[in-house]
Amino acid sequence: xxxxxxxxxxxxxxxxxxxxxxxxxxxxxxxxxxxxxxxxxxxxxxxxxxxxxxxxxxxxxxxxxxxxxxxxxxxxxxxxxxxxxxxxxxxxxxxxxxxxxxxxxxxxxxxxxxxxxxxxxxxxxxxxxxxxxxxxxxxxxxxxxxxxxxxxxxxxxxxxxxxxxxxxxxxxxxxxxxxxxxxxxxxxxxxxxxxxxxxxxxxxxxxxxxxxxxxxxxxxxxxxxxxxxxxxxxxxxxxxxxxxxxxxxxxxxxxxxxxxxxxxxxxxxxxxxxxxxxxxxxxxxxxxxxxxxxxxxxxxxxxxxxxxxxxxxxxxxxxxxxxxxxxxxxxxxxxxxxxxxxxxxxxxxxxxxxxxxxxxxxxxxxxxxxxxxxxxxxxxxxxxxxxxxxxxxxxxxxxxxxxxxxxxxxxxxxxxxxxxxxxxxxxxxxxxxxxxxxxxxxxxxxxxxxxxxxxxxxxxxxxxxxxxxxxxxxxxxxxxxxxxxxxxxxxxxxxxxxx
Amino acid sequence: xxxxxxxxxxxxxxxxxxxxxxxxxxxxxxxxxxxxxxxxxxxxxxxxxxxxxxxxxxxxxxxxxxxxxxxxxxxxxxxxxxxxxxxxxxxxxxxxxxxxxxxxxxxxxxxxxxxxxxxxxxxxxxxxxxxxxxxxxxxxxxxxxxxxxxxxxxxxxxxxxxxxxxxxxxxxxxxxxxxxxxxxxxxxxxxxxxxxxxxxxxxxxxxxxxxxxxxxxxxxxxxxxxxxxxxxxxxxxxxxxxxxxxxxxxxxxxxxxxxxxxxxxxxxxxxxxxxxxxxxxxxxxxxxxxxxxxxxxxxxxxxxxxxxxxxxxxxxxxxxxxxxxxxxxxxxxxxxxxxxxxxxxxxxxxxxxxxxxxxxxxxxxxxxxxxxxxxxxxxxxxxxxxxxxxxxxxxxxxxxxxxxxxxxxxxxxxxxxxxxxxxxxxxxxxxxxxxxxxxxxxxxxxxxxxxxxxxxxxxxxxxxxxxxxxxxxxxxxxxxxxxxxxxxxxxxxxxxxxx
Numbered sequence: 001x002x003x004x005x006x007x008x009x010x011x012x013x014x015x016x017x018x019x020x021x022x023x024x025x026x027x028x029x030x031x032x033x034x035x036x037x038x039x040x041x042x043x044x045x046x047x048x049x050x051x052x053x054x055x056x057x058x059x060x061x062x063x064x065x066x067x068x069x070x071x072x073x074x075x076x077x078x079x080x081x082x083x084x085x086x087x088x089x090x091x092x093x094x095x096x097x098x099x100x101x102x103x104x105x106x107x108x109x110x111x112x113x114x115x116x117x118x119x120x121x122x123x124x125x126x127x128x129x130x131x132x133x134x135x136x137x138x139x140x141x142x143x144x145x146x147x148x149x150x151x152x153x154x155x156x157x158x159x160x161x162x163x164x165x166x167x168x169x170x171x172x173x174x175x176x177x178x179x180x181x182x183x184x185x186x187x188x189x190x191x192x193x194x195x196x197x198x199x200x201x202x203x204x205x206x207x208x209x210x211x212x213x214x215x216x217x218x219x220x221x222x223x224x225x226x227x228x229x230x231x232x233x234x235x236x237x238x239x240x241x242x243x244x245x246x247x248x249x250x251x252x253x254x255x256x257x258x259x260x261x262x263x264x265x266x267x268x269x270x271x272x273x274x275x276x277x278x279x280x281x282x283x284x285x286x287x288x289x290x291x292x293x294x295x296x297x298x299x300x301x302x303x304x305x306x307x308x309x310x311x312x313x314x315x316x317x318x319x320x321x322x323x324x325x326x327x328x329x330x331x332x333x334x335x336x337x338x339x340x341x342x343x344x345x346x347x348x349x350x351x352x353x354x355x356x357x358x359x360x361x362x363x364x365x366x367x368x369x370x371x372x373x374x375x376x377x378x379x380x381x382x383x384x385x386x387x388x389x390x391x392x393x394x395x396x397x398x399x400x401x402x403x404x405x406x407x408x409x410x411x412x413x414x415x416x417x418x419x420x421x422x423x424x425x426x427x428x429x430x431x432x433x434x435x436x437x438x439x440x441x442x443x444x445x446x447x448x449x450x451x452x453x454x455x456x457x458x459x460x461x462x463x464x465x466x467x468x469x470x471x472x473x474x475x476x477x478x479x480x481x482x483x484x485x486x487x488x489x490x491x492x493x494x495x496x497x498x499x
Numbered sequence: 500x501x502x503x504x505x506x507x508x509x510x511x512x513x514x515x516x517x518x519x520x521x522x523x524x525x526x527x528x529x530x531x532x533x534x535x536x537x538x539x540x541x542x543x544x545x546x547x548x549x550x551x552x553x554x555x556x557x558x559x560x561x562x563x564x565x566x567x568x569x570x571x572x573x574x575x576x577x578x579x580x581x582x583x584x585x586x587x588x589x590x591x592x593x594x595x596x597x598x599x600x601x602x603x604x605x606x607x608x609x610x611x612x613x614x615x616x617x618x619x620x621x622x623x624x625x626x627x628x629x630x631x632x633x634x635x636x637x638x639x640x641x642x643x644x645x646x647x648x649x650x651x652x653x654x655x656x657x658x659x660x661x662x663x664x665x666x667x668x669x670x671x672x673x674x675x676x677x678x679x680x681x682x683x684x685x686x687x688x689x690x691x692x693x694x695x696x697x698x699x700x701x702x703x704x705x706x707x708x709x710x711x712x713x714x715x716x717x718x719x720x721x722x723x724x725x726x727x728x729x730x731x732x733x734x735x736x737x738x739x740x741x742x743x744x745x746x747x748x749x750x751x752x753x754x755x756x757x758x759x760x761x762x763x764x765x766x767x768x769x770x771x772x773x774x775x776x777x778x779x780x781x782x783x784x785x786x787x788x789x790x791x792x793x794x795x796x797x798x799x800x801x802x803x804x805x806x807x808x809x810x811x812x813x814x815x816x817x818x819x820x821x822x823x824x825x826x827x828x829x830x831x832x833x834x835x836x837x838x839x840x841x842x843x844x845x846x847x848x849x850x851x852x853x854x855x856x857x858x859x860x861x862x863x864x865x866x867x868x869x870x871x872x873x874x875x876x877x878x879x880x881x882x883x884x885x886x887x888x889x890x891x892x893x894x895x896x897x898x899x900x901x902x903x904x905x906x907x908x909x910x911x912x913x914x915x916x917x918x919x920x921x922x923x924x925x926x927x928x929x930x931x932x933x934x935x936x937x938x939x940x941x942x943x944x945x946x947x948x949x950x951x952x953x954x955x956x957x958x959x960x961x962x963x964x965x966x967x968x969x970x971x972x973x974x975x976x977x978x979x980x981x982x983x984x985x986x987x988x989x990x991x992x993x994x995x996x997x998x
Contacts, residue, residue, distance in 0.1 A: 016545070016549070017549065019546075020545065020546045020549040020550065023542070023543070023546045024523045024526075024527065024546055024550060027523075027526060027527060027530060028523065028526060031526060031530070035726060036742060037722065037723055037724050037725050037726055037741070037742055037744075038723045038724075039721075039723045039724045039741035039742070040724060040738060040739060040741045040742025042741070043522070043739040043740075043741060043742070043779075044522070044738070044739070044742065046515070046519065047518075047519045047522045047523055050515070050516065050519040051519065051523060222538075223536065224536055224537045224538045225536050225537075225538045225539060226536050227534060227536055239539060239543070240539060240542040240543070241542075242536070242538035242539045242541070242542060243535060243536055243538070243539025243542070243543065245536075280542075
């Protein structure tokens with residue numbers, strides 16, 4: 001027993017080392033995406049490579065294995081038990097890949113990303129396809145090493161959404177698609193359409209920033225544990241529990257980019273800022289999955305900041321910063337405009353309704369790729385066909401089509417479904433939360449604190465102590481159910497589009 | 500021979516590791532001084548502690564010793580030879596200190612800094628004095644471990660200004676003091692005094708920043724290898740040769756803080772940006788000493804940016820950003836005002852002439868402390884006496900006296916002289932440079948590039964390949980000579996103060 005206590009102590013020391021590397025690497029990533037001068041990048045990449053290798057060495061070390069083997073059945077500390085589970089999974093998954101294959105893959109990833117950028121710039125898929133083929137091959141091989149029950153793609157999905165399988169997705173996605181496309185049809189046929197044109201026009205960056213900061217503050221984002229910076233691709237990043245940063249992008253012709261972007265990233269940040277301090281320093285001190293993380297950002301972006309009640313409360317504040325043109329605009333016209341639905345070519349510009357359709361296309365294609373049912377060369381054509389079928393629009397070139405996302409170039413197969421899961425999770429949480437607290441009333445009165453506390457109590461605090469589907473079931477009392485998203489969207493858009 | 504080549508290769512790999520830790524630590528320091536949210540500091544300190552320990556382990560490793568022993572006499576690569584010398588010195592100096600004493604000292608340092616802050620806030624030297632006593636004790640002991648020829652203080656001085664000894668300082672400082680105080684006397688008696696009051700008044704931060712950036716640009720600071728940020732205590736920092744950052748502080752009531760501060764730090768940054776790329780990745784890729792570094796910042800701050808010719812060239816640019824009040828101000832009135840001399844209590848607010856007097860006081864006191872000639876308790880009284888004697892002003896409390904500087908609280912004994920050496924070095928470089936290029940003419944025409952190139956050719960590029968006094972002698976053809984500073988100041992102030 002005394003011996004176990006000592007081993008636990010030694011194990012915690014190893015976690016501290018692991019954590020130090022992770023935190024240093026994360027700071028470098030934040031800096032590389034926000035501040036680093038152009039010429040500093042090359043040398044900094046070497047540094048991050050070195051530190052990542054060190055981290056990888058610890059994760060797969062014999063020392064780690066020793067702690068796992070002993071503490072797995074002997075520790076009585078619940079947090080340590082889960083920590084050991086997490087470390088074991090990382091250890092096993094990493095050890096299953098031969099070291100030389102892993103190195104080769106890391107080099108391929110970094111090369112592929114820059115080739116993809118070039119291919120996108122030149123609108124030439126053929127530049128990228130040989131790399132994509134290799135990436136697919138590696139991922140198939142890794143999936144084989146990791147193992148799976150029914151579908152090889154499940155082994156990859158597991159990296160981003162443990163517990164969710166193709167079986168689940170193939171159950172919910174087709175129904176969801178049917179509902180979304182029929183809703184989209186009614187919206188298209190509506191004669192009462194919002195006019196998003198009224199939202200564009202010069203809106204100085206400083207004023208957008210001031211309003212974004214005011215909303216972040218009200219959401220309960222803790223500025224003594226975070227900060228907002230400018231970047232090209234907005235993100236939220238947790239360096240540690242008390243340093244969770246948000247970035248945003250300003251478009252002086254369209255305030256929506258910065259305002260909704262900041263709120264979205266703020267939702268991610270609230271998750272990381274409110275994980276239980278008891279988990280600090282363990283690998284459990286982060287969001288439990290990409291999908292649950294996305295549910296938090298989408299909750300704030302859509303279920304809060306695109307709601308009528310939110311704007312009833314905040315329109316005056318908004319007008320304090322907004323340029324002239326908004327001052328004569330009735331609230332309802334503004335509210336409808338920020339909720340326009342319009343099928344578009346680019347995923348990251350998609351609205352709440354069509355977004356999930358973009359995801360399904362990617363899911364179907366990458367699943368087929370990994371299962372060897374289609375080839376890389378067939379991708380651009382299939383992409384365009386599906387866009388036409390699901391969204392009714394067709395990319396004029398691959399740049400607006402198959403080349404638009406970075407994910408595949410980084411080898412991130414299995415990642416995309418998390419985005420659509422995030423929408424469904426958020427809607428399901430929203431449905432439960434509405435029954436437990438007077439949500440609209442809280443929004444009208446700016447009592448975001450109680451909303452944030454509900455999310456913290458039910459989701460944030462647990463970090464990786466609970467798996468995604470476990471959280472869904474415990475919080476909402478049912479399994480993943482896409483109906484909540486459909487009901488929510490139907491009710492929302494029938495009012496906006498008057499059908 | 501082939502064997503040596505292989506060992507050189509392995510050694511370079513160790514240098515790469517060492518460098519990766521150093522770069523990660525430096526980024527954390529930059530972030531902690533500019534961006535980190537308050538609550539993130541505690542955990543980040545742990546991370547920096549861990550990484551510093553790793554770096555220290557490499558520097559003092561048996562592996563390092565192995566490379567030193569073999570390559571010292573066998574490498575034919577000049578850069579490697581110097582690198583080995585540098586690594587050997589670091590190895591020897593660190594190994595001479597018993598590990599437990601070093602750990603104890605590091606903890607004392609970090610504790611002392613916060614106690615000093617508290618003492619300064621409460622204006623209570625007695626809080627700080629027990630810590631200062633311990634710091635002095637440790638430094639005496641370390642100096643003993645390191646060894647010295649004549650004066651124990653030389654062993655500490657060596658950390659900041661290798662090659663310079665108390666013998667040198669005791670030769671140059673008294674003469675310099677005599678000259679400076681007599682010059683100060685004449686200035687005091689002058690009836691034609693500049694009026695610095697005309698310089699203060701509201702000057703928006705954004706405009707100060709725009710002008711500072713314009714000057715940095717013209718100095719040849721490379722913004723693709725650097726950036727300017729805001730901070731409380733301005734500094735320049737080299738993460739790598741292609742990422743050398745500058746920070747500044749804005750006082751909207753007094754533009755001098757930001758403008759001269761940025762130029763000063765820009766001078767440090769130019770040094771680090773222009774070290775030969777051949778030295779990249781070795782410990783030689785940095786300024787050769789604190790004094791030479793300071794000579795570069797002071798050169799740009801005083802010998803460029805406080806010169807008449809500089810303002811003749813830049814006054815129009817300045818007026819583009821400056822508020823109304825400056826638009827009716829004759830250039831000469833402005834020039835004289837930015838060159839006011841006035842004995843003051845605070846070192847970092849001192850002018851070009853009195854600054855070195857502040858340094859001499861600190862030097863004399865810390866040398867006496869380390870030599871056991873005075874006690875810590877006597878410090879405040881002696882400080883005030885010397886202030887009165889050298890500068891004619893007396894601190895009303897210790898906050899404006901002995902408690903003003905952070906250096907002693909970090910155990911940095913032997914550091915202060917570098918500042919005064921920097922002034923003397925800069926004046927000596929200036930004297931040589933004037934003979935070789937048409938300096939005033941270059942300033943008048945904004946041809947800073949040729950000035951910067953002269954400094955790069957003679958100083959910057961060498962990094963630590965040359966020792967400070969070696970550079971002085973090679974560049975100026977003579978030993979350290981304080982007369983150049985005196986001549987320069989006399990000529991400058993006799994014009995400004997009309998004597």
